[in-house]
Amino acid sequence: MNTNVYENTDSETITPLNKRRILPVFLLVGLYAASTAAVMSVLPFYIREMGGSPLIIGIIIATEAFSQFCAAPLIGHLSDRVGRKRILIVTLAIAAISLLLLANAQCILFILLARTLFGISAGNLSAAAAYIADCTHVRNRRQAIGILTGCIGLGGIVGAGVSGWLSRISLSAPIYAAFILVLGSALVAIWGLKDPSTTSRTTDKIAAFSARAILKMPVLRVLIIVMLCHFFAYGMYSSQLPVFLSDTFIWNGLPFGPKALSYLLMADGVINIFVQLFLLGWVSQYFSERKLIILIFALLCTGFLTAGSAIRNTLDLASFAGRISFTGWPKQETSLPTNLITYKELDLRGSRTSAGEFDEALRMLSTLEINPQDVVSKVVNLDEIPDAVKELDRYPERYLKINAVFH
Known part of the structure; x- marks a missing residue:
């Protein structure tokens, strides 16, 4: 009798994964993660294009997280109760409907609903994990x-790359691509998954008891609070980071956009998989679990502080230039080409870009497309930039375009 027990234990130890049974759920989750990353690369810019403020972006992302x-x-x-496969199909159908609604949204309210x-x-990830638990042994779970x-990380990398490539067409193109990916995920769920038998009522009672027991355990209550704080901080960071980067950095004369954000998300996915x-x-x-958690949160804090100080470091580098000149045209001047008109925009540009714009301005002055008397120019020291920006914000009608040129 003891021999049989040891034989069973040995057989359980070498029980291999049933790859044919669990491969579809890996593919399903990867496609869904790709669709999520494809949308997240363009969502902040999509909302801003609709007229949404950074506050609106934060509210929409927070609402999505709260609903999840x-x-x-x-x-x-x-x-x-009803089976993993059915729930996965239903949730993927909801995701497809939400993406269609998002791609065709005409106002902020429809984006919020989508x-x-x-x-x-997004709750389908818990159902997918439960499906894996049902189809694997405890020793290889x-x-x-x-x-x-x-698979989630790999899907995120692929989705972000697809989004960066399609964002050159339009901001809605990656959303339609995400819709196609979700449809593919639903087809995998329909034809690839074999639903295990549903659990009994006794199992449901045990699960309900376990949930109550978890909430009564002091250690786990502390862990839940810690994770809530973590996701609260990460939610603020992830929702406002694209806005911050778009308003702060310019590359080749263009502000930080969806393509650049997709590169960041791809790098994030690669680093995550490597870790x-x-x-x-x-x-x-070398670290206990407690020390490892502390180390991870310390790294997160370092990342947040580094990102927050990026604008300060940019201005510190600019201080070597000594001063910045603001040049613009009055708003009533209507003969300017549209590619030079940017209402209430403050661009920090290098000498090459500024020289190119100087040639264009000189041509317009020589052909009398602009009245030389209407050209507005002022030179301010670096420490006077905040006052100059306040003046721009207070009297935007005075300027069509403002260039901050380093000297």
């Missing part, structure tokens, strides 16, 4: 969950 927070436990519970629906559909996490596959295992040999 509310829906994920419910979707996980429903998948226990992202709320997409947040609800961690390996399967690790592969699932890797998960290689670095985390090596670091965990």
Whole structure:
């Protein structure tokens, strides 16, 4: 009898993953993650194009996260009762509808509704993880969950790359691409998944008891609070970072846009996969779990502070130039070409870009397309820039375009 137990244990130890059964869910999750990354690369700029402020961007992303927070436990519970496959198909259908609504939105309210629906559909990740748990043995379940996490990261890299390429066409093109990816994910769920048997009522009671027991454990309550603080900070950072970069940095005369953001998201995905596959295992040999959590949060704080100080460092570099000149044309001048008109825009440009614009301005002056008496120019020291920007904001009618040229 003892011999049989040891034989069973040995057989359980070498139980391989049923790759044919779990491969579809890996593909499904990867496609869904790609669609999510494709939208996130353009969403802040899409909202701004509709007239949304940074506050509106934050509200929309927060609403999406809150709907996901509310829906994920419910979707996980429903998948226990009616089956993983059915729930995955329904949530992917909701995601497809939300993306169509987003791509054809005519106002901020429809964007908010679309992202709320997409947040609800994001609960399918919990159902996918539960499907993996149903189809794997306890001894290789961690390996399967690790592969699932890797598929999410890989999908994010691909989706961000596709979004950066399609954003040159229009901001809605990546959203339609995300819709196609979600449809592909739904087809994989329909034809590739085999739904395990649903759990019994006894299992449901045990799960409900476990949830209550988790909330009563002091250590886990602290962990939940820590994670809420983490996601609160990360939510603010991720929602406002594109706005911050767009308003702060210019490359080749153009502000930071969806293509540049997609590159950042791709780099983030590559780093995440590298850390998960290689670095985390090596670091965990020298740090306990508690110290590892502290180290990770310390790195996050360092990243937030570094990003927040980027504008200050930019101005510090500019201080070597000594001064900045502001040049513009009065608003009532209507003969300017549209490519030179940027209402209430402050550009920090290098000498090459400024020289090119100087040639254009000189040509317009020589052909009397602009009245020389209407040209507005002033030179201010670096420490006077805030006052100059306030003047620009207070009297925007005085200027059509403002160039900050380093001397």
